[in-house]
Amino acid sequence: MPLPHYKPVNLDNQTVQRILDAALACWTRDGYHGASLKEIADEAKVAKSLLHYHFASKEHLLIELQAVHSRRVAAEVRRRLSTVTPSVATALGALDQVWDAIVATRDQLPFALEVWRASLQNRAVRARLEAFEAELFSLLREGIELGLGPLAGRLSLPPPRLAALLQVALDGFSLRLFLDPDVRRLRRTFDDFKMLIALALEPAPTTPKRRRPA
Amino acid sequence: MPLPHYKPVNLDNQTVQRILDAALACWTRDGYHGASLKEIADEAKVAKSLLHYHFASKEHLLIELQAVHSRRVAAEVRRRLSTVTPSVATALGALDQVWDAIVATRDQLPFALEVWRASLQNRAVRARLEAFEAELFSLLREGIELGLGPLAGRLSLPPPRLAALLQVALDGFSLRLFLDPDVRRLRRTFDDFKMLIALALEPAPTTPKRRRPA
DNA sequence: CATGTTGGACTGGCCGGCCAGTCCTAATTC
DNA sequence: GAATTAGGACTGGCCGGCCAGTCCAACATG
Numbered sequence: 001m002p003l004p005h006y007k008p009v010n011l012d013n014q015t016v017q018r019i020l021d022a023a024l025a026c027w028t029r030d031g032y033h034g035a036s037l038k039e040i041a042d043e044a045k046v047a048k049s050l051l052h053y054h055f056a057s058k059e060h061l062l063i064e065l066q067a068v069h070s071r072r073v074a075a076e077v078r079r080r081l082s083t084v085t086p087s088v089a090t091a092l093g094a095l096d097q098v099w100d101a102i103v104a105t106r107d108q109l110p111f112a113l114e115v116w117r118a119s120l121q122n123r124a125v126r127a128r129l130e131a132f133e134a135e136l137f138s139l140l141r142e143g144i145e146l147g148l149g150p151l152a153g154r155l156s157l158p159p160p161r162l163a164a165l166l167q168v169a170l171d172g173f174s175l176r177l178f179l180d181p182d183v184r185r186l187r188r189t190f191d192d193f194k195m196l197i198a199l200a201l202e203p204a205p206t207t208p209k210r211r212r213p214a
Numbered sequence: 215m216p217l218p219h220y221k222p223v224n225l226d227n228q229t230v231q232r233i234l235d236a237a238l239a240c241w242t243r244d245g246y247h248g249a250s251l252k253e254i255a256d257e258a259k260v261a262k263s264l265l266h267y268h269f270a271s272k273e274h275l276l277i278e279l280q281a282v283h284s285r286r287v288a289a290e291v292r293r294r295l296s297t298v299t300p301s302v303a304t305a306l307g308a309l310d311q312v313w314d315a316i317v318a319t320r321d322q323l324p325f326a327l328e329v330w331r332a333s334l335q336n337r338a339v340r341a342r343l344e345a346f347e348a349e350l351f352s353l354l355r356e357g358i359e360l361g362l363g364p365l366a367g368r369l370s371l372p373p374p375r376l377a378a379l380l381q382v383a384l385d386g387f388s389l390r391l392f393l394d395p396d397v398r399r400l401r402r403t404f405d406d407f408k409m410l411i412a413l414a415l416e417p418a419p420t421t422p423k424r425r426r427p428a
Numbered sequence: 429c430a431t432g433t434t435g436g437a438c439t440g441g442c443c444g445g446c447c448a449g450t451c452c453t454a455a456t457t458c
Numbered sequence: 459g460a461a462t463t464a465g466g467a468c469t470g471g472c473c474g475g476c477c478a479g480t481c482c483a484a485c486a487t488g
Contacts, residue, residue, distance in 0.1 A: 015467080031331055033247035036443065047469045052445065054467090110334070113327050116393060117245060120324070133393065157406055164403045165410070172386025179330060179347070189378045192371055196379070199413045229432080250477065261434050266479065268432095 006060050011068065016054050018044045020065050028111040032062060032118060063124050066115050069108075070132040076101055077136065081143040091147030091201070092194055095166075099190055102174050109178040133167075140166050148201070156200050169193060220274050225282065230268050232258045234279050242325040246276060246332060277338050280329050283322075284346040290315055291350065295357040305361030305415070309380075309408055313401075316388050323392040347381075354380050362415070370414050383407060 010016060022044035026035035037058060041048040055061040080097040119126040141163040145152050152159055173193075176186055224230060236258035240249035251272060255262040269275040294311040333340040355377035362369070369376065387407075390400055 010466095013467085029334075031245065031247060033245055037445090038443085048444090049446080049470075050468055053469095058444065110331060113331065116389075117324060117327065119393075129393075156409075161403065161406050164399075165406050168386040168390050168400075168403055168407075169383055170386070171389045172382040172384070175385045175389060176382050179333075179343075185378075186382075189375065189382055192375050192379050193382075195370075196410050196414055200410055227432085251479085252477085261436090262478095263435075263480090263482095264433060272478065 006056050006063070009054060009064050011064075013054070015044075015046065015050070019046060019051060019054065019061075020068055022046075023061055023065050024069065024108065024111055027062075027065075027114050028108055031110070032058075032114045059122065062115075062118060063122075063128070066125060066128055069111070069115075070128065073105065074132065074135050074139070076105075077139050081139060081146075091144065092198060094143055094147050095194055095197070098170060099173070099187075102170065102177065103183060106174070106177045109174050112174075113178075137163055137167055151201075162197075162200070166197075220270050220277070223268060223278050227268070229258075229260060229264070233260060233265060233268065233275075234282055236260075237275055237279050238283065238322065238325055241276075241279075241328055242322055245324070246272075246328045273336070276329075276332060277336075277342075280332075280339060280342055283325070283329075284342065287319065288346065288349050288353070290319070291353050295353060295360075305358065306408055306412060308357050308361050309411070312384060313387070313404055316384065316391065317397060320388070320391045323388055326388075327392075351377055351381055365415075376411075376414070380411075 019040065023035075023040050026040045026043050029035065030039070037051050038048050040061075041051055051061065055064065077098065080101050081094055115125060115129060119129045141159050144159045144162055144166075148155070148159075155162065157165070173186065173190060177183065180186060233254070236254050237249075240254045240257055243249065244253070251265050252262050254275075255265055265275065269278065291312065294315050295308055329339060329343060333343045355373050358373040358376055358380075362373075371379070387400065387404060391397065394400060
């Protein structure tokens with residue numbers, strides 16, 4: 001099955017945005033197959049046929065929403081990491097920024113899971129997902145390099161590998177936030193994780209110091 | 215909606231097992247709503263009506279499969295952690311065991327995602343999922359305590375908190391294994407993670423450290 | 429005879445998709 | 459400046475099809 005080519009969607013149209021928001025809400029709540037187009041139309045307070053006017057199919061709606069959503073998330077992360085200045089403290093502070101971003105968007109994680117699942121069967125979704133993941137990776141790596149400045153060279157882990165580790169860990173935290181309503185307990189685990197990172201950031205362990213977690 | 219009470223299912227029946235395996239395969243491939251009962255029946259090479267003979271409904275099938283599957287996973291993890299003997303090296307080796315378990319069952323992760331999603335809407339699924347997560351947490355904590363023996367007291371992180379951190383991280387690795395077909399790259403990230411853990415495990419290299427006040 | 433299994437007919441409902449047609453606004457024409 | 463045209467936005471209703479679930483007659487097997 002080759003990649004279908006869809007007509008471009010007018011994203012400036014306010015109703016289109018309402019539909020996209022409704023789809024995000026419904027798919028987050030009930031999953032892609034679990035939510036019907038009627039459900040989405042009702043949520044957007046719009047006739048079901050209008051969905052097919054703006055979007056060729058349910059799949060097309062998913063693809064467009066994925067594009068919009070990943071763009072939004074990437075922009076949010078970029079915004080939060082833009083104020084980082086070089087020092088270990090601010091580098092760890094940047095981690096807090098990322099944490100806040102995750103918590104703020106925690107209810108949308110089920111949609112992300114849905115996109116991941118769809119990426120198994122849809123090449124367009126797959127391609128965009130990989131690009132998005134690569135972008136997040138770059139943002140993390142740049143965040144590390146910027147945040148540590150000249151210190152970056154003395155890491156026990158080179159920035160790209162630290163970034164990869166961060167990305168995995170952050171996915172884990174996202175997932176557990178989705179599972180576990182107790183944010184504070186998870187926050188403590190995140191602080192523990194930050195402590196671990198701090199250990200790895202400290203320069204060559206000639207005189208190792210041990211810190212109590214804050 | 216109160217919890218429905220289902221007639222017990224004869225799990226010794228071989229055909230029932232075939233159906234459960236088929237459901238696992240189909241739901242892993244297409245998701246809960248995405249796979250029809252006919253599809254599952256075909257996969258199990260069984261008449262569709264037989265599904266309704268053994269299980270009251272699609273939901274019932276999900277609940278039973280979740281029970282069987284989580285029991286299997288827990289048993290597998292328990293088996294892999296049973297040989298741990300006290301020392302830092304074997305404690306890290308136990309991590310490798312868990313890694314192998316994750317890699318071995320990576321293709322079933324989409325089903326786990328499906329269960330997580332279902333837990334949002336189904337109290338029976340939710341309850342069992344929480345029990346399962348709690349069991350995994352205990353296994354990890356016991357693995358840490360057993361693996362480190364008397365060393366456990368000298369951790370910079372008490373075992374329960376290390377276990378929580380491990381659980382989050384392992385979820386992250388599971389997720390990325392699902393996203394990323396490149397196991398070896400992720401394996402290196404996992405090794406980096408192990409190094410980080412090792413840093414937290416190592417007591418002060420030469421002179422014994424003063425413990426934090428109780 | 430109980431349990432397990434098949435295969436098919438059947439239903440009521442929801443699904444995604446499609447279409448004919450309305451409404452509104454803005455440009456175009458006379 | 460009234461009439462006409464064009465086209466985007468939007469609707470209600472319909473369609474064929476698949477879905478979960480029901481029922482049953484038949485048959486195996488011990």
